[in-house]
Amino acid sequence: xxxxxxxxxPKWIKFRNRAADILIHAALIAVALVFVYPVxxxxxxxxxxxxxxxxxxxxxxxxxxxxLSYKKLLADTNFxxxxxxxLIITVSTSxxxxxxxxxxxxxxxxFKFPGNxxxxxxxxxxxxxxxxxxxxxxxxxxxxxxxxxxxxxxIIAYSxxxxxxxxxxxxxxYDTVPRSLEEAALVDGTTEFGAFYRIVLPLSTPALAIxxxxxxxxxxxxxxxxxxxxxxxTKYTWTLGLFELQGQFLTQWGMFAAxxxxxxVPVLLVFLYSSKWLISGLTLGSVKG
Amino acid sequence: xxxxxxxxxxxxxxxFFVAWSVFLMEVYMWLHFRKYKExxxxxxxxxxxxxxxxxxxxxxxxxxxxxxLIGWAxxxxxxxxIPAAFLFQNKVKGKxxxxxxxxxxxxxxxxxxxxxxxxxxxxxxxxxxxLATLKTWSETGYLPFTGLMYFKQVFTMSPLSEITFWQLLWxxxxxxxxxxxxxVAGGLGLALLLNRNMKLKGIYRTLLVVPWAMPQxxxxxxxxxxxxxxxxxxxxxxxxxxxSPFLAHxxxxxxxxxxxxxxMTCTIINVWLGIPFMMVTILGxxxxxPQSYYDAASIDGASSWQKFKNIxxxxxxxxxxxxxxxxxxxxxxNINVIYLVTGQAGGTExxxxxxxxxxxxxFTFNRYSYSAAFAIIIFIILFGVSMLWLKLSKGTExxxx
Numbered sequence: 286x287x288x289x290x291x292x293x294x295p296k297w298i299k300f301r302n303r304a305a306d307i308l309i310h311a312a313l314i315a316v317a318l319v320f321v322y323p324v325x326x327x328x329x330x331x332x333x334x335x336x337x338x339x340x341x342x343x344x345x346x347x348x349x350x351x352x353l354s355y356k357k358l359l360a361d362t363n364f365x366x367x368x369x370x371x372l373i374i375t376v377s378t379s380x381x382x383x384x385x386x387x388x389x390x391x392x393x394x395x396f397k398f399p400g401n402x403x404x405x406x407x408x409x410x411x412x413x414x415x416x417x418x419x420x421x422x423x424x425x426x427x428x429x430x431x432x433x434x435x436x437x438x439x440i441i442a443y444s445x446x447x448x449x450x451x452x453x454x455x456x457x458x459y460d461t462v463p464r465s466l467e468e469a470a471l472v473d474g475t476t477e478f479g480a481f482y483r484i485v486l487p488l489s490t491p492a493l494a495i496x497x498x499x500x501x502x503x504x505x506x507x508x509x510x511x512x513x514x515x516x517x518x519t520k521y522t523w524t525l526g527l528f529e530l531q532g533q534f535l536t537q538w539g540m541f542a543a544x545x546x547x548x549x550v551p552v553l554l555v556f557l558y559s560s561k562w563l564i565s566g567l568t569l570g571s572v573k574g
Numbered sequence: 575x576x577x578x579x580x581x582x583x584x585x586x587x588x589x590f591f592v593a594w595s596v597f598l599m600e601v602y603m604w605l606h607f608r609k610y611k612e613x614x615x616x617x618x619x620x621x622x623x624x625x626x627x628x629x630x631x632x633x634x635x636x637x638x639x640x641x642x643l644i645g646w647a648x649x650x651x652x653x654x655x656i657p658a659a660f661l662f663q664n665k666v667k668g669k670x671x672x673x674x675x676x677x678x679x680x681x682x683x684x685x686x687x688x689x690x691x692x693x694x695x696x697x698x699x700x701x702x703x704x705l706a707t708l709k710t711w712s713e714t715g716y717l718p719f720t721g722l723m724y725f726k727q728v729f730t731m732s733p734l735s736e737i738t739f740w741q742l743l744w745x746x747x748x749x750x751x752x753x754x755x756x757x758v759a760g761g762l763g764l765a766l767l768l769n770r771n772m773k774l775k776g777i778y779r780t781l782l783v784v785p786w787a788m789p790q791x792x793x794x795x796x797x798x799x800x801x802x803x804x805x806x807x808x809x810x811x812x813x814x815x816x817x818s819p820f821l822a823h824x825x826x827x828x829x830x831x832x833x834x835x836x837x838m839t840c841t842i843i844n845v846w847l848g849i850p851f852m853m854v855t856i857l858g859x860x861x862x863x864p865q866s867y868y869d870a871a872s873i874d875g876a877s878s879w880q881k882f883k884n885i886x887x888x889x890x891x892x893x894x895x896x897x898x899x900x901x902x903x904x905x906x907x908n909i910n911v912i913y914l915v916t917g918q919a920g921g922t923e924x925x926x927x928x929x930x931x932x933x934x935x936x937f938t939f940n941r942y943s944y945s946a947a948f949a950i951i952i953f954i955i956l957f958g959v960s961m962l963w964l965k966l967s968k969g970t971e972x973x974x975x
Contacts, residue, residue: 422691
């Protein structure tokens with residue numbers, strides 16, 4: 286026992302593993318704190334009483350904690366209106382985007398038509414265009430059509446931005462649905478479109494949900510287009526509204542924090558619930574090539 | 575009228591318009607694919623194309639558009655329809671009806687909202703659209719031709735007020751490089767720490783993706799708040815300085831982050847935002863490496879470093895390479911972080927990269943034609959870099975043997 290080298294001594298190994306474990310946990314806890322701290326701090330600011338908004342206290346639950354900022358936010362600003370605007374724009378764009386993508390993806394997945402390959406690579410090519418590049422011509426088009434400051438203008442600007450990506454995801458998923466199902470349906474007398482509509486589409490609900498979620502989040506969190514198209518504060522989406530609140534920093538800091546919390550918590554919950562799903566969904570297409 | 579009610583009406587209009595145009599397109603496709611054999615096909619097709627275009631334009635913009643434009647569009651549609659109708663009758667003969675009917679709505683949308691704006695951008699870049707000519711342009715549609723004047727100006731005149739194009743270019747490359755390398759390093763480190771059987775793993779993972787999961791606008795604005803004069807970072811610096819005179823002597827003291835260190839602030843915020851994505855991707859890659867490789871290496875007496883170098887790194891490469899490509903394009907094109915941090919009135923331009931300068935030039939400074947030319951130059955740069963990258967990464971693809 287005494288002459289086994291330290292390296293192979295079971296007690297030493299156990300101790301070493303223990304120490305490594307503790308170090309790793311410590312490191313992870315430290316990093317996790319850094320990552321989550323801003324969220325905690327927004328929360329703590331949102332429940333500060335009005336006279337302490339810029340104090341340098343670091344306490345998470347401040348003295349005299351109050352929900353006054355939330356009340357003020359809901360009563361004095363257009364916050365609910367902003368949420369409603371965002372919701373309307375986002376749901377419409379996602380519905381339009383997913384329905385256009387679901388049909389186009391089916392064509393790419395099932396048919397060999399001239400331009401099939403080229404269409405798919407064109408779709409990838411659109412992803413290379415810098416986002417800021419199309420903004421100016423789009424804005425000028427929307428302006429010329431008189432759609433500045435309208436939902437229509439926003440929906441038009443958003444509707445195809447996630448289309449290429451959605452088509453790729455859905456195509457990847459359709460490729461995994463066996464063709465024999467459709468053939469059976471054709472034998473039973475449906476049309477080709479019926480086979481898609483009645484057989485493939487219902488089977489693809491998970492992929493459709495992923496595409497919808499993707500469209501939804503990218504439009505919901507969008508800021509730059511909205512900044513350009515929307516000018517009137519009653520038409521703002523919540524991203525613009527929050528930016529506005531933070532712009533006049535000292536007076537509105539509490540309301541900004543309250544609004545951030547109200548927006549972030551549901552988004553976080555949805556994301557955490559669906560993240561496993563989302564990540565596997567993103568690889569659906571690539572695995573099948 | 576009740577605003578909620580009004581917004582619902584507006585959305586119904588939109589949905590109705592989209593359904594209406596999809597319907598018109600499908601009718602057009604149906605006519606061409608299914609009725610090509612009929613004797614009345616050619617005259618009907620020739621008549622239908624201009625009518626279709628007129629109806630679409632009118633239902634899109636109502637009476638706001640000038641009659642001459644509709645005339646031009648209808649005439650163009652008629653000219654294009656002559657070869658198209660004969661092509662359908664003699665070559666296509668009804669083949670591929672379903673796939674084309676399925677992709678038409680999506681691709682017409684892409685054409686109108688991506689391809690047309692691209693062409694329009696080129697048109698703008700060689701014409702003179704600025705605040706002074708905007709009004710006449712929107713009334714009469716006339717713009718003076720400038721040739722390549724604006725392309726030259728991009729290199730000689732600042733897109734904003736002081737910074738030059740070359741400074742922006744170098745800063746963009748530096749920004750992309752530093753962000754992507756920190757993302758990969760941070761993501762790899764965290765993924766390695768997480769990739770073991772331990773308690774609380776799920777909780778760590780959940781907490782660590784929070785910056786990615788939050789709406790980006792909230793995340794950036796909240797972090798921006800922490801870098802303000804009275805924000806968390808300065809409070810901490812102040813306390814550190816008080817706590818240890820030695821650190822204070824070294825210069826640890828509150829600073830004006832947003833005005834004097836804007837680039838560093840943006841970088842810190844963007845690194846914080848980007849690490850979770852890399853971590854999740856790399857963790858997925860790590861979990862797909864079979865444990866047996868490591869066991870075999872242990873039996874052969876390999877050290878941890880050797881295992882990392884010879885097993886982990888080569889097997890992770892196929893996961894990391896696409897993530898890095900994606901991350902590079904995202905970082906290169908990242909307007910959000912920089913604009914949200916420095917875009918308010920009085921913000922500096924010390925943190926601007928090419929794309930954020932483009933956004934500001936177009937929409938803060940209203941230099942329309944200038945920014946069109948600027949955008950085309952940026953696009954060429956990005957395209958060149960991507961092609962180079964594709965070539966380079968092809969050279970390393972054979973790792974998989």
